[in-house]
Amino acid sequence: MHGEVAPGASMTLRGIGKDYDVSMTPAREAVRRLVAEGALSMSLSGRVSTPVLTNERVEELAALRSLLEVELASRALPRAHMALIDRLQSINGTVSENVAKGDPSGYIRTNLEFHRTLYLRAQAPAILAMAETVWLQLGPTMQALYGKMRRAEPPHFHRLIIAALKAGDEPGLRLAVRSDVTQGLKRLTD
């Protein structure tokens, strides 16, 4: 999810087991779960690797992020008090730090933390779980994206999100979330 492993990286059951000091059995169960969630792909022979996403797939996942996260933000809006907004601003500072540091994995992690913190207020665990599944599928590919980014951009749309939350502006919030989610992924399909 955090883009710590590159797209197309392959792994073996025995290797995973050795890494975590367990036998093949728990490694197999973890892998099967991640395959079910789309975070890993399995060849017909059972070999497992991180998926290499086609442009069409990335476009779909971006559309899913947009659909789900706009809904989550919209549901969170009426419950978003000042304490939450302060928290979001603080996280946003950490995001900027990671941008400055040039740490792609840290950037992805704190960026997702920003979104998750907001969406937790939506009190919609099933929808949030789906959104996290999408994040999981995009993880490896996101790393490739932010590795390619020439200029590290500050979290512009995050500020729009915070502003819309403060103003209680629902259409503005929906647009800001959609823009933030779509922005980076757009570049990925070029």
Added chain:
Amino acid sequence: MHGEVAPGASMTLRGIGKDYDVSMTPAREAVRRLVAEGALSMSLSGRVSTPVLTNERVEELAALRSLLEVELASRALPRAHMALIDRLQSINGTVSENVAKGDPSGYIRTNLEFHRTLYLRAQAPAILAMAETVWLQLGPTMQALYGKMRRAEPPHFHRLIIAALKAGDEPGLRLAVRSDVTQGLKRLTD
């Protein structure tokens, strides 16, 4: 998914294995996958059962169906030719038969086949997979719903969907799909 097992039904690894003439290992992997997809729930002790959904959860899943399936229908619309519409009408006939027969599981199965046939035209496998995950989570509860239905209602909204497809009416299609998806689930939360 087809509502063949009631909500809250519990099952054991050895029991599943015996049913399908395999050992515990494949049963465990299947169960873990279904748990990851939300189709089964697992207690802290590892016991597995079909989930009993709260009203809030049903509302969430209905919202997810609405979001995802409206998008899928919208993407399928430009690609929907006459052959597809004929196919949908044929499936719709089978749906009516199952309604008349009073076969809840058959009704759910053919109803989902109607939706899947339309959505396959959207050429969006990731979104369709998410929608099917939602169907999976709703399966057992759907059975409880259609078991409670006094009067078996004909697939009214399906006809609206077909009409909108014929007319190329996108707003009408979106509304028809949203209504069809929401209709039954609304009654479930009372």
Added chain:
DNA sequence: CATAGGTCAATGTGATCACAAATTCCGGCA
């Protein structure tokens, strides 16, 4: 008769093993 305590069966977990399939690697041939 109800309830609490204790015993026993049932269940999930993780490890290990045998086996088949596939991938890789290496040598030989064109």
Added chain:
DNA sequence: TGCCGGAATTTGTGATCACATTGACCTATG
């Protein structure tokens, strides 16, 4: 030098086992 083929290693699958824990049943007691 490039490509093909076979052998050996790697890898996933399914089965079985030991063990700890949980849940259920049964009995005894108030």
